[in-house]
Amino acid sequence: MTAIPRLRIRDLNHKPVTGGGEYVLYWMVAARRTRFHFGLQHAIDLCRELGRPLVVFEPLRCDYRWASERFHRFILDGMNDNDARFRKAGIAYYPYVERRSGEGKGLLSALAAHACCVVTDDYPCFMIPAMTAAGARQVPVRMEAVDGNGLMPLRAAEQAFPTAYAFRRFLQRELPGHLAEFPEPDPLAACAGLPAGSIPEEVRSRWPEAQSAVDLDRSVPAVAMSGGEAAATALLDRFTRDRLPLYDTTRNDTAVHGSSGLSPYLHFGQISSHQVCTALFSREGWSVGDLSDSTAGKRQGWWGMPAATEAFLDQLVTWRELGFNNCTWLPDYDSYESLPGWARETLAKHASDPRDPVYSLEQFRKAETHDPLWNAAQRQLLQEGRIHNYMRMLWGKKILHWSEEPREALRIMIELNNRYALDGRDPNSYSGIFWVLGRHDRAWGPERPIFGKIRYMTSENTARKMNVKPYLARFGEA
Ligand SMILES: Cc1cc2nc3c(=O)[nH]c(=O)nc-3n(C[C@H](O)[C@H](O)[C@H](O)COP(=O)(O)OP(=O)(O)OC[C@H]3O[C@@H](n4cnc5c(N)ncnc54)[C@H](O)[C@@H]3O)c2cc1C
Structure with missing residues (x-):
C-alpha cells in the first residue's frame, strides 16, 4: 500500500504504542466508510507492522446537540454497509448504538485497555475535536488522528484563508504535490493474512450492540434518501453519467436538480472527496500532466478539464476545503x-x-x-x-x-x-x-x-x- 503522508497523522496524546496489546483499535467517528480511507489504511498498516488484528469500533451517541431520528437513520444505513464489508474482509467490527444518554460512557477506554494503539479520524468541526481530545486523555495507549478530509491536508496551510480566491491561489501552487498521494480505493484488500480479532467478552456483555436509541428527538423524522457507502457510490455514478456534463449551467436553476446531492454523504464521511475525484479523473481521462502552470487563482482552466467538470471541482475542492481550512485555523469559526x-x-x-x-x-x-x-x-x-x-x-x-x-x-x-x-x-x-x-x-x-x-x-x-x-x-x- 502507498504510505500515508505524515502531515495527515497527528499524535493526540504522546503515549506509547504497547506491543503487548491484543489488537489495533480504529475508532470510527467521522469518516464512516471503508473505501478511500487514510485512517483505516493507517490502522491496517499498523496491524501489519505489529502483527496484530484490527478491531473497528463505530459508535453512535444519542445525546449530541441536534441528534435526531433523521441523522441516526442515515448513519445506521451506513453502519449496515460497513458491517457487510468488514464481515466479508474478516475484520472484527463493533457497531455500538447508545440507547440512552451516557450509556456508552467508558466503552472506548474498555476497548482501548486491550489495544496496542488507537487510530481515529481528524475532523475539525462540531463536537468531534473535543470528543477525540477527551478520548485521547482517557486511553492508556497512543491515539493518532488521521486527516482524510480533502485533497489538501488540513495542516498544509497553517493559516485561515479569507476568500475563495486566496485559497484557490494557494491550492494551485500546493495541490499538484498532493495529487499523487491518494488513499487506496480498497484498503481492506490489505487485511488478508492478518490474524483474526475479536471484541473482548466483558465489553460485549456490558455494552451489547443495541439496535435503536430510546432517548432521541423523533420530531425530526428520517427522510426518504438512504444513507451509506453503497448509496453514495451509486449516486456518484448517476451524477457523473447524467448531470455532470451540464453542472455549470444547471446547478443554480431551481427548476432542475443539477447538482450532485453528495453533501450528506460527504458530511457523514460515507464517501470521500478522493473517491469523487477519482471518478471524475477517470471519466475525463485526466492526468496531473493536464494541469495548467498558472497559479493566478482563476476558477476556470486550471485543471485542464471541460468547463462543467471544472465548475464542480471548484465547489468540491476550493469551496469545500476552504470550509475545512477555516474550521482548522479559526478557533472561533462558529462565533x-x-x-x-x-x-x-x-x-x-x-x-x-x-x-x-x-x-x-x-x-x-x-x-x-x-x-x-x-x-x-x-x-x-x-x-x-x-x-x-x-x-x-x-x-x-x-x-x-x-x-x-x-x-x-x-x-x-x-x-x-x-x-x-x-x-x-x-x-x-x-x-x-x-x-x-x-x-x-x-x-x-x-x-x-x-x-x-x-x-x-x-x-x-x-x-x-x-x-x-x-x-x-x-x-x-x-
Ligand atoms: C446558508 C447556507 C448554509 C449551508 N449549509 C451547508 C451545510 O450545512 N453543509 C454543506 O455541506 N454545505 C452547506 N452549504 C453550501 C452548499 O449550499 C451545499 O454544499 C450544496 O448545496 C450541497 O449540495 P450538493 O452536494 O448537491 O452540491 P454540489 O453543487 O454537487 O457540490 C459538490 C460538493 O461541493 C461542496 N460545495 C458545494 N457548494 C459549496 C459551497 N457553497 N460551500 C462549500 N462547499 C460547497 C459540497 O461538499 C458539495 O457536496 C450552505 C450554503 C448556504 C448559503
Missing part, C-alpha cells in the same frame, strides 16, 4: 466575532434600521413568513433534509433581512440548518451561514438598509431570473 471586520462594521451600522416584518425562530421554523418562495425552501428543509443550492443562499439572506438583528439571524440559521439539514454540523455549514453575513465575500454597493454593504438577494429577483414555478409546485403551500 459572530469571526466575521471579517468590514462585515461586522457595516452590520453594526445598520443594526438599528427598522425591520418589517420581523419573524421569530418559531415562525421561520414552521415556514410561516409572508414569502411563498422562502417558505418553500424551509419546507424542503423540513421534508427532505436539504435545500436546493441556490435557494439555500436566498434562505439565509432573508433570515438576515427579517430577524431582529444580525446575531439573532446567525443563531436562527445555525439552529435550523444544523437541526434539519442532513449535511449540517459540517465545516460548510459554517462557511455557508457566515457567507450570508459576509465571510469569504466582499463589500457590495449600493449600501442598503439592514444589509449595509453585505450582498443582497430577493425572492423577486430570483423569480425574475429563473422559473421558480416547479419548485413552488413541489414545496409550496398545499
Whole structure:
C-alpha cells in the first residue's frame, strides 16, 4: 500500500504504542466508510507492522446537540454497509448504538485497555475535536488522528484563508504535490493474512450492540434518501453519467436538480472527496500532466478539464476545503466575532434600521413568513433534509433581512440548518451561514438598509431570473 503522508497523522496524546496489546483499535467517528480511507489504511498498516488484528469500533451517541431520528437513520444505513464489508474482509467490527444518554460512557477506554494503539479520524468541526481530545486523555495507549478530509491536508496551510480566491491561489501552487498521494480505493484488500480479532467478552456483555436509541428527538423524522457507502457510490455514478456534463449551467436553476446531492454523504464521511475525484479523473481521462502552470487563482482552466467538470471541482475542492481550512485555523469559526471586520462594521451600522416584518425562530421554523418562495425552501428543509443550492443562499439572506438583528439571524440559521439539514454540523455549514453575513465575500454597493454593504438577494429577483414555478409546485403551500 502507498504510505500515508505524515502531515495527515497527528499524535493526540504522546503515549506509547504497547506491543503487548491484543489488537489495533480504529475508532470510527467521522469518516464512516471503508473505501478511500487514510485512517483505516493507517490502522491496517499498523496491524501489519505489529502483527496484530484490527478491531473497528463505530459508535453512535444519542445525546449530541441536534441528534435526531433523521441523522441516526442515515448513519445506521451506513453502519449496515460497513458491517457487510468488514464481515466479508474478516475484520472484527463493533457497531455500538447508545440507547440512552451516557450509556456508552467508558466503552472506548474498555476497548482501548486491550489495544496496542488507537487510530481515529481528524475532523475539525462540531463536537468531534473535543470528543477525540477527551478520548485521547482517557486511553492508556497512543491515539493518532488521521486527516482524510480533502485533497489538501488540513495542516498544509497553517493559516485561515479569507476568500475563495486566496485559497484557490494557494491550492494551485500546493495541490499538484498532493495529487499523487491518494488513499487506496480498497484498503481492506490489505487485511488478508492478518490474524483474526475479536471484541473482548466483558465489553460485549456490558455494552451489547443495541439496535435503536430510546432517548432521541423523533420530531425530526428520517427522510426518504438512504444513507451509506453503497448509496453514495451509486449516486456518484448517476451524477457523473447524467448531470455532470451540464453542472455549470444547471446547478443554480431551481427548476432542475443539477447538482450532485453528495453533501450528506460527504458530511457523514460515507464517501470521500478522493473517491469523487477519482471518478471524475477517470471519466475525463485526466492526468496531473493536464494541469495548467498558472497559479493566478482563476476558477476556470486550471485543471485542464471541460468547463462543467471544472465548475464542480471548484465547489468540491476550493469551496469545500476552504470550509475545512477555516474550521482548522479559526478557533472561533462558529462565533459572530469571526466575521471579517468590514462585515461586522457595516452590520453594526445598520443594526438599528427598522425591520418589517420581523419573524421569530418559531415562525421561520414552521415556514410561516409572508414569502411563498422562502417558505418553500424551509419546507424542503423540513421534508427532505436539504435545500436546493441556490435557494439555500436566498434562505439565509432573508433570515438576515427579517430577524431582529444580525446575531439573532446567525443563531436562527445555525439552529435550523444544523437541526434539519442532513449535511449540517459540517465545516460548510459554517462557511455557508457566515457567507450570508459576509465571510469569504466582499463589500457590495449600493449600501442598503439592514444589509449595509453585505450582498443582497430577493425572492423577486430570483423569480425574475429563473422559473421558480416547479419548485413552488413541489414545496409550496398545499
Ligand atoms: C446558508 C447556507 C448554509 C449551508 N449549509 C451547508 C451545510 O450545512 N453543509 C454543506 O455541506 N454545505 C452547506 N452549504 C453550501 C452548499 O449550499 C451545499 O454544499 C450544496 O448545496 C450541497 O449540495 P450538493 O452536494 O448537491 O452540491 P454540489 O453543487 O454537487 O457540490 C459538490 C460538493 O461541493 C461542496 N460545495 C458545494 N457548494 C459549496 C459551497 N457553497 N460551500 C462549500 N462547499 C460547497 C459540497 O461538499 C458539495 O457536496 C450552505 C450554503 C448556504 C448559503
